[in-house]
Amino acid sequence: MNTLLLHCRPGFEGEVCAEIAEHAASLQVAGYAKGKASSACAEFVCTEEGGAQALMRGVRFSQLIFPRQWARGDYVQLPETDRISVLLEHLAAYPVCGSLWLEVLDTNDGKELSNFCKKFEAPLLKALRKAGRLVDDPSKPRLLLTFKSGREVFLGLAEPDNSAFWPMGIPRLKFPRSAPSRSTLKLEEAWHQFIPRDQWDERLAPAMTAVDLGAAPGGWTWQLVNRHMLVTAIDNGPMAESLMESGLVEHLQADGFTFKPRKPVDWMVCDIVEKPARNAALLETWLGEGLCREAVVNLKLPMKQRYAEVKRLLARIEEGFVARGIRVSIACKQLYHDREEVTCHLRRLDKRGN
Numbered sequence: 001m002n003t004l005l006l007h008c009r010p011g012f013e014g015e016v017c018a019e020i021a022e023h024a025a026s027l028q029v030a031g032y033a034k035g036k037a038s039s040a041c042a043e044f045v046c047t048e049e050g051g052a053q054a055l056m057r058g059v060r061f062s063q064l065i066f067p068r069q070w071a072r073g074d075y076v077q078l079p080e081t082d083r084i085s086v087l088l089e090h091l092a093a094y095p096v097c098g099s100l101w102l103e104v105l106d107t108n109d110g111k112e113l114s115n116f117c118k119k120f121e122a123p124l125l126k127a128l129r130k131a132g133r134l135v136d137d138p139s140k141p142r143l144l145l146t147f148k149s150g151r152e153v154f155l156g157l158a159e160p161d162n163s164a165f166w167p168m169g170i171p172r173l174k175f176p177r178s179a180p181s182r183s184t185l186k187l188e189e190a191w192h193q194f195i196p197r198d199q200w201d202e203r204l205a206p207a208m209t210a211v212d213l214g215a216a217p218g219g220w221t222w223q224l225v226n227r228h229m230l231v232t233a234i235d236n237g238p239m240a241e242s243l244m245e246s247g248l249v250e251h252l253q254a255d256g257f258t259f260k261p262r263k264p265v266d267w268m269v270c271d272i273v274e275k276p277a278r279n280a281a282l283l284e285t286w287l288g289e290g291l292c293r294e295a296v297v298n299l300k301l302p303m304k305q306r307y308a309e310v311k312r313l314l315a316r317i318e319e320g321f322v323a324r325g326i327r328v329s330i331a332c333k334q335l336y337h338d339r340e341e342v343t344c345h346l347r348r349l350d351k352r353g354n
């Protein structure tokens with residue numbers, strides 16, 4: 001159980017390798033990272049006993065930018081029939097688990113395998129329960145089976161409170177038919193990712209104020225209006241009529257990079273496609289000057305050195321806040337609905353860190 005498997009968006013295996021190798025080095029966990037291009041996964045192979053467990057204990061999954069899911073374990077070759085007996089044999093070396101997810105990689109092969117997983121899940125659940133390998137206890141580790149084919153599976157473990165919220169890290173969000181653009185799902189996913197569900201009523205509350213920079217046609221504004229917030233939408237382009245009819249939106253044709261609200265607002269969101277350094281600078285200004293309390297901003301990724309560049313920008317933002325003597329929590333994730341971009345969430349904290 002000494003390999004760490006990490007799922008990601010196809011094409012970002014190199015970023016995952018760079019990221020996990022950096023964490024392993026800082027925790028002095030020996031091993032090496034590898035990831036085949038477009039395989040939608042990477043591995044960190046630990047060369048000393050207990051390495052994968054130490055790595056998972058030392059890193060919060062929510063801190064990781066590019067991995068969508070992770071698990072420590074080993075590959076198991078499966079026969080064509082009676083796969084369950086072979087799995088049970090291997091599971092003898094695993095702790096009793098509290099939940100089971102069957103996962104595939106985000107590739108065409110993975111999509112084809114998901115039908116097999118659906119059929120396999122019920123008999124496997126039954127057998128695991130009968131053998132006492134699976135009990136209803138959410139505090140126990142989650143058993144994550146990532147199928148690479150019908151004959152090969154990664155038998156993995158992860159702590160439910162330190163791994164993805166959804167199988168494969170992919171939230172199943174329904175596109176709201178009245179939303180004016182598919183981008184709407186990016187902001188909804190960001191909220192699921194960054195704001196605990198039991199805090200939505202307080203932090204995404206009716207009558208809160210928000211500024212949406214680069215708002216047109218209004219997918220993100222739709223999410224804010226859906227929470228009954230009062231939105232100032234900044235864009236030279238037109239906003240969807242249906243949103244304007246809500247009476248909750250003021251549309252200003254202005255430059256998102258120079259606009260400042262007359263009074264501080266609760267939320268600033270920004271989906272302008274620009275050089276990432278410009279969007280990062282917006283975050284520094286809005287949070288640093290107290291123009292908003294929380295923000296969700298997209299950072300478009302450069303062509304090369306994508307992980308290094310995101311890290312550099314985040315470090316610069318953080319230094320700016322330290323210099324101002326203010327505390328801000330900073331999170332960054334490549335969401336499922338992100339393509340060549342990552343999404344940042346920032347929240348201003350009080351002196352006690354709340």
Ligand SMILES: C[S@@+](CC[C@H](N)C(=O)[O-])C[C@H]1O[C@@H](n2cnc3c(N)ncnc32)[C@H](O)[C@@H]1O
Binds near residue numbers: 213272
């Ligand atoms: C990706 S789209 C935003 C989509 C929007 N979030 C939605 O969900 O419908 C980017 C928008 O940024 C706007 N934009 C580009 N540069 C801008 C600037 N300097 N100030 C304000 N808006 C800008 C564009 O007009 C475009 O409508």
